Amino acid sequence: MTQQVPVQRLALRGDLLDFMSTPAWGAEDDAAVRFRPDHWLLIENGRIVGAQPEDPDPSWQREDHAGRMILPGFIDTHVHCPQLDVIASYGSELLDWLNRYTFPAERRYADPAVAQAGAERFLDALLAHGTTSAVVFPTVHKGSAEALFESARARGMRLVAGKVLMDRHAPDGLRDDVAQAERDCIDLISRFHGKDRLAYAVTVRFAPTSTPEQLAMAGALCKADPTLYMQTHVAENRAEVEWVAKLFPHARSYLDVYAREGLLHPRAVLAHGIWLDEADRRVLAETGAQVAFCPSSNLFLGSGLFDWPAARQAGFRVSAASDVGGGTSLSMQRTLADGYKVQALNGQRLSAWVALHAATRGAAEALGLGAEIGSFDVGSVADVCVWDWAQGPVAQVRDALARTPHERVFAWLTLSDERNLRAAYVAGQARVVA
Template sequence: MTPTTTPGLALRLALRGDLLDFTGAPEWGATESPVVRFRPDHWLLIEGGRIVGAQAEAPDSSWPRHDHSGQLILPGFIDTHVHSPQLDVIASYGTELLDWLDTYTFPAEQRYAEPAEAEAGAARFLDALLAHGTTSAVVFPTVHKASTEALFAAAQARGMRLITGKVLMDRNAPDGLRDDVTQAERDCVDLIDRWHGTGRLSYAVTVRFAPTSTPAQLAMAGALCRADESLYMHTHLAENRAEVQWVRELFPEARSYLDVYARAGLLHRRSVLAHGIWLDDEDRALLCRCGAQIAHSPSSNLFLGSGLFGWRAAERAGVHVSMATDVGGGTSLCQLCSLQDAYKVQALAGERLTAWKGLHAATLGAAESLLLADEIGSLEPGRMADVCVWDWASGPVARRRLSVARDLHEKVFAWMTLGDERNLVATYVAGLRVPV
């Protein structure tokens, strides 16, 4: 899947529809919020790949127009934790996290040692993201350098904002998926030199999780982060109780799972930590101090039986929370499905997640957490025109529910709860429409 117009072409485009985005962070539980910006039946103006404005009246004839009236236009979703090689194992039966890795994930990832498989998989994965309404992502490839190369190249060809990096694993992994500290460092440095900051691409120092890296490899990863503060760090944290116990056995000197990363110098403002279910108050205070974010992955947490994420506790502690699908542990690349499950997770914890809080965490909130709010996450002038057009309702049940909705939040919550990728009408990356 490639844009329908040559990337970089300075085109003008006007999209008509119901514009929805955020100007700030909604309060927990508030169904009416001043930071929700809803502009029904407006024109979104795009020039040179960026949003230049929005207006109620139709633009003049110099603007090519796409009329999506009666449909919803949002910033493209941002997925802050997802695995590119795991499309092959999505919806696999019967395991918790550690068995999942051994039974399904690692065999799938071994295939990416072949450059042709890595290239085909990268294209398949990114096209699937776009077809589910996600235009930016923080991605785990595999331990193989070729898989990272392929992912960067495919994202560059599609004009996408992508953050990724070679996975680091030098122990507790099968043959073909282990590296060593010296070679891994060489590979990372080469990939950083070639790809980091190229176009819309950024590099993430990507530690699989603490059990699959020796202390020496964790120290090397921390040194990379210290050498260049513009690098991201991406890993897993406290997803599963058996995993937490394993970390305790492997790192008895650490106060907690999170402390393992802190000791290695891996916690900073660009750190993305997936899951973060089994944390205590001291962990959350540390996350707040370093400015790291939790990539909440509710579909995966439910599917693998990992636990219920304490979103309210994280928010009260000042921790950034963004939304993630975690495919293949998650069962859909569509962030609407993740938000549906996020609502259920919070309901089980005695809380209620509003549409505003959820959608903010998948758009502007995620962009802010990644320090990319000047580029993605909203429909503000100057932002890249990564936008998606959605049907408000698909099918007679959803259409009936929409017709009796009493206010904007009820209408948007019904769309969020009943919708999925079948509601997606169009995806634009930097103002260029891609086939979906």
């Protein structure tokens, strides 16, 4: 006799905010925005089944967050697990920063105990900042990817990750070789890709740290299984771009190094993309690849200013990413507030709607996961976060004086951070309760 599993019904009350489509650039009043003040979000067996203003019947477990905002969990499309250990490191541009801080930190993850503790600390920190899904770099060590996948599985999180590929221009203890790296990738793919809420990304650190042979191997993996993701860095820093040009003289551009090996496709996530030209932007649009915009990191390392309107005009997707530890916080609010500043320096104004969309529904759709995460659509997995509109007297007065939904949300985006988080749910299960 089959035992019946009881239905789990959870109703969350608050001001519901998500998106039905892509907001227009610069629009403050936009039909893409779905803002439902003082509604109940209905969750059944870990999935969203509806929303309503009326109180649900007594069969629902109710959690009343009236006067708070409820958002889909944030999606961070580019972040480094081991670099949490070197966040806020002083005084370097990209290439020097890698050698002085990042590579020594990553080398420690050869120790399985360090990798396990680091993965757990990192994922708990993501949740504490309202991020419920992420595209993550571990290290070159197979064990670091295993620890990350297993820790995400234990928390029920949506995670995209993969063992980092680096077979040159890296210190001892951080290099692999093509044959062993391929074996490691194939084993990890068989064990984790498509299992629970996990997915594998062929993870090229960046072009300079992979030989042409390793890039070809990575491209072959992608071609063999189009459901795999690919993640890497591109055109972040001028000195890096110049180095790539010397290492790959036959490539038209930095991006072309990846294109030649079949690494650009609809599941490719390329971080930064600052120093791209029009031809590169066309290739991104044609291949369906996305750029993960990392404003905090770009400002902190002095890398440059990403041109988001040019990306929109070219027609490729842009998602939002913290890039910790080049970025200085896992908070997507702080990251997006820095994104506003980057665009302002380019003479543009980033609306709260475009910003939040890039960290929720927009990121999900760019990853091919729009039916699962990033919105309150019926059937979506209930990755949900509850936020205080304001913390402290300054923010509270600013919130009280806001005249429109956009003005209120923009003030929240600018003034809030992880201290505003009251609860985080992953597939309807409470993972953070303040």
